[in-house]
Amino acid sequence: MKYKDYYGILGVAQNANVADIKKAYRKLAHKYHPDVSKEANAEQKFKEVAEAYETLKNPEKRAAYDQLGKHRPGEEFRPPPDWQQQHGAGSFSFEDFDLSDLFAGLRGGGARSRGRGSMAGEDYEVPVHLTLEDAFRGSEVELNLSMPEYNDQGLLRRVPQVFKTRIPKGVIDGQRLRVPGKGGKGFNGGRNGDLYLTIALHPHALFRVNGHDLYIDLPLAPWEAVLGTSVDVPTLSGAVRLKVPPGIQAGQKLRIAKRGLPKPHAGEGDLFALVQIAAPHVISERERALYQQLANISKFNPRGNFRQESRNESRTH
Amino acid sequence: MKVELTEISWRDAQQVLSLAQLAELSGLRETELRELVDCGVIDPIDRDAGEPSFRADCIFTMQTARRLHKDFELDAHGLTLALALLNRIQDLETQLSELRVQQPRRPRKKFLEE
Numbered sequence: 001m002k003y004k005d006y007y008g009i010l011g012v013a014q015n016a017n018v019a020d021i022k023k024a025y026r027k028l029a030h031k032y033h034p035d036v037s038k039e040a041n042a043e044q045k046f047k048e049v050a051e052a053y054e055t056l057k058n059p060e061k062r063a064a065y066d067q068l069g070k071h072r073p074g075e076e077f078r079p080p081p082d083w084q085q086q087h088g089a090g091s092f093s094f095e096d097f098d099l100s101d102l103f104a105g106l107r108g109g110g111a112r113s114r115g116r117g118s119m120a121g122e123d124y125e126v127p128v129h130l131t132l133e134d135a136f137r138g139s140e141v142e143l144n145l146s147m148p149e150y151n152d153q154g155l156l157r158r159v160p161q162v163f164k165t166r167i168p169k170g171v172i173d174g175q176r177l178r179v180p181g182k183g184g185k186g187f188n189g190g191r192n193g194d195l196y197l198t199i200a201l202h203p204h205a206l207f208r209v210n211g212h213d214l215y216i217d218l219p220l221a222p223w224e225a226v227l228g229t230s231v232d233v234p235t236l237s238g239a240v241r242l243k244v245p246p247g248i249q250a251g252q253k254l255r256i257a258k259r260g261l262p263k264p265h266a267g268e269g270d271l272f273a274l275v276q277i278a279a280p281h282v283i284s285e286r287e288r289a290l291y292q293q294l295a296n297i298s299k300f301n302p303r304g305n306f307r308q309e310s311r312n313e314s315r316t317h
Numbered sequence: 318m319k320v321e322l323t324e325i326s327w328r329d330a331q332q333v334l335s336l337a338q339l340a341e342l343s344g345l346r347e348t349e350l351r352e353l354v355d356c357g358v359i360d361p362i363d364r365d366a367g368e369p370s371f372r373a374d375c376i377f378t379m380q381t382a383r384r385l386h387k388d389f390e391l392d393a394h395g396l397t398l399a400l401a402l403l404n405r406i407q408d409l410e411t412q413l414s415e416l417r418v419q420q421p422r423r424p425r426k427k428f429l430e431e
Contacts, residue, residue, distance in 0.1 A: 029388055035381050035403065050388065123344065123380070140322075163321045176377060177325045178342075194342070197325075208418040215418045253419075276421045 001078065003071035004099050006052035014066070018057060025053040051100045060087075061103050101148065101157065121184035121193030122148070125176070128197045130167065132204045132214075136236045136261055138169030145195075150187040165197070170262035172211055173201040206234060212261040212269025218254065219278040220244065233273055235259040242273060250277045332373035333362065339371050343379035345386070349393070353382060356397040378404075 007014050010024040032039055032046040039045065055061045064087040071077045079102075128141055142164045149159040165179055176196050183193025201209060208215040216233065224231075228246030232239040233256065240256060248254075253272045260269025283291070340347045353359055354369065359378065361369035381403065382396050391399060 026389070033384075033388055035384055036399075046388075120341075120344075163323050165323045165325060168325065179323055179325055182323055191341075210415050210418045217421045251421075272419075274419065274421050 001076065001099060001102070003068070003073060003075045003077045004048070004052070005071075005073045006056055006065060008073065009048050009052040010056065012056075021053065021056050025049060025057075029053075054100075055103045065103065098158065118188040118190035119186065120190040121186040123183045123193045123196060125196040125198055127200045128167065129200050129202060130171070131202050132207060132209065132261075133236065134167065135171050135199070135201055136169060139167050140164050141167055141197075143195075143197075147184060149185045167197075167199070168264070170212065170264060170268075171199045172261060173199060173209055175199045207236070207271075209261070212263055214260045214269065214271045216271065216273055217276055218242075218244075218273035219276045220248070222277055222279065225249075225275070225277050233271075235271055236261075244275075248275050250275055333370045334373050334376065336369050336371075339376060339379060342376050344383045345379055349386070350379070352393040353379070353396065356393050358382065358393075358397050358400050 007016070010021060010028065012020055012024045016024075028049040029046065031037060032042045032049060034043040034046055037046070055065050064083070067083060067086075068077070068079055124145075124147070126143065126145065128143075130139065130141075142162065145161045146158045147161050149157055151157055161182070163182065167177070171177065176198050179195040179197060181192040182195035186192050206216055214236070218231070218233065220229070220231075224244065225248050226246065228248070229244050231242055231244060233242045235256065237259070240259065242254060242256060244254065252275045254275065256271040256273060258268040259271035262268050280287075334342065336347055336350060339345075340350055343350070345353075350359070354361060359371060359375045361371055363370070378400060382400060385391050385396055385399055389395070389399075
């Protein structure tokens, strides 16, 4: 079992009183609570802080923790020989045991301690990373999880769980799916907790996702924008021919209906092609001459509004 | 090893939950949920109905409420404020992400030369 320095995690001295421990916990919880924090590793940090606080705020658990002695954080150690009997932790092996599991099962450790009534299992949330193609077609994912589970003595153990689940087509980024009964095991006849899968879509090389709608950049040559054209646009279900009207402007959106992600019951999102006007970086002498000829004869002024605005400005001053 | 296939139970915001179901799924007590209804944090589908029912997607807000209640010891008024602010952040993030996806990426030069 690896040692964790709960006082160090909370940044308090070993003789700190409960009020100081609570104050330190609150300060760190404000910083790292996963519901309010954007810090990197906020969830992991908060778990450490909450675990330290859970143990140190409870006088019995704190005394038991103090009796484990002082070790370096992460150092492998075993509690003193009579520690288990003294703190009602029962008899078990410490191999693959987490310090938090040890304290969760102690006397005075809360509602899940031995001899208490039934308790529902915890709900857990895990991210599931999918490609956009998986979200479009639906997929199956295999989950390898290590779930905390109470044994008959009311002690927590990590139990590996492997199962597959079907991800329905049309899930969107950030969506949460519930897998009933696959969370923590209930204790003493309590119902099992649920597992929530949070969908995280990998960025796609071509498409950007907004809910069920997709966006793709549609670069056009200057002459295509002026004259109009037809182009093949890739979609998740094969390319479609898109008619681009003459005189289209950069930033305009062309909607390709029902080529987005499928929606849960019926219908699909749309695909939007965002027009960009791309200028060639390298041109031949002939092209340059033709552009120059166009520049000489064209009356088009793309900055006509500048002149109008300057006139208005000078009138007001 | 044969791997068991487990079905997802719902993915649908349109599904309706009773107060008891919402309590079971969120981990909050029915009295706490009623208090949050009174504070306007969640809206029952029909306020005049004898027994309130809720849209299934409010479960995530209620799970957040349970975590904030447990981890910060917030009362119903504190929760109402925290959830309103989180909701506002969520709306702003959604707007930001909508604007981001509509922002064209700069085309890479090598593709323009092909």
